[in-house]
Amino acid sequence: MNLPIGVFDSGVGGLTVLRALRAVLPHEGFIYLGDTARLPYGTKSPESVVRYSIQAGDTLVEHQIKCLVIACNTASAVALNALRERYAPLPVVGVVEPGAKAACGASVSGRIAVIATEGTVRGGAYQAAIHAIRPEARVVAQACALFVALAEEGWIEGPLVEGIVRRYLEPIFATDIEAHPDCLLLGCTHFPVLKPVMETVLGSSVAIVDSAETTARRVRELLEQQGLTSSASQPGPIRLLATDGTSRFARVGSGFFGERIDEAGVELVDL
């Protein structure tokens, strides 16, 4: 079925999810909506996040999509059930469940570290999702506020960035290998661009699990199960929508998407 896949995020961070989706589903079309006018969602009340998510979801559904991906961690944690009910039988996939499942699969010891924004850590959605799968897991969650700014600024390598990454991660991984987590779950759409630095800092004894990649694989699995994969043999088209600041969307978003986004290609929409 050649309808596009809808992807929704509060801003540009979700472009890491779009990038991962395109890598595993190269022949699909995508329509991405970043609610840049109202970001960040992490500091908003759950009621507001549900309301905004429904407005964004309705807009994407009006564009005739075959699957809705909630790339925003806050919206995934708070609004997923409301969106699933509203759009059933349309498949709706969030980033929290696939990320938690992948971390549970990757960890041998059951000691899992989650890094995310302050709002996501406080909300506890990843911790709950991990414990639902592995009740005995020991989960350490750490907010890494500067990572968002680093990622948006495009500072993703070099000694300074390594120093910042070290400062956040070392307290978690300071104990010897027998006691520290063996898996680090990236619970924020901004963080995948910092994965290479994290690998340098942590070495090979820690598996880094990226919600974006695991969510993309979950979407592919769902489409295959439901016979919804595209029959196209060419790369699918990508439409980008934003609720504010198309220029910043293009500039900052290019880093997350991994290739240059032209401002003229970003459509401004009102929800």
Next chain:
Amino acid sequence: MNLPIGVFDSGVGGLTVLRALRAVLPHEGFIYLGDTARLPYGTKSPESVVRYSIQAGDTLVEHQIKCLVIACNTASAVALNALRERYAPLPVVGVVEPGAKAACGASVSGRIAVIATEGTVRGGAYQAAIHAIRPEARVVAQACALFVALAEEGWIEGPLVEGIVRRYLEPIFATDIEAHPDCLLLGCTHFPVLKPVMETVLGSSVAIVDSAETTARRVRELLEQQGLTSSASQPGPIRLLATDGTSRFARVGSGFFGERIDEAGVELVDL
């Protein structure tokens, strides 16, 4: 006149302005309103910022204040005139004009650097305010996105923070002393907590002007001119209002205010 002074900001950064106000006006009472539910203002449309500022201003004016201070840079740049008209003859003071005036006074060469958030830099309010006073001034403006995160995280000293400050400031001050700016204007309420590190990085050849301090002196001057200063001989009371997240307000705000804020002392208000 013993009515309190109202102070409005989009969040907790304006507590650096409250701190400066209290230092120069120790016998005044203050009522501070942080619109934490809707921050950041920097990415919102001017119409929204004016609307939010009026809602916040109305709330403070209902509390019987004798002067309104707009501690938020974005609101100062966009909503000051609307607020002055609405509340006349109440004195309304923003942070942009006093900051620009102080920088023009502090610079000998007329080469002035302004650092602020991306929104403030793009809006050009400081650049315009400086040129209104010194048309020949050469103004360099630089957005320092990580400074906000550093300040909120409480990372305000040490080699890592020095490295980040150096990375932003060195391109501006890399030329020899004859050519580089001799004045650095801190155009964001979050930045004063990083002033000691900036002094270390820049040395004594650059005057660092802090909008918070100069705004506080401007308020004192106005109150004296209009005979509105308090007759109290004791430190005045301080009330703190926030539109969301009183716990985060207390925790993060303590760093900006320079002393511990008790969460129980922060009142939640709806605008």
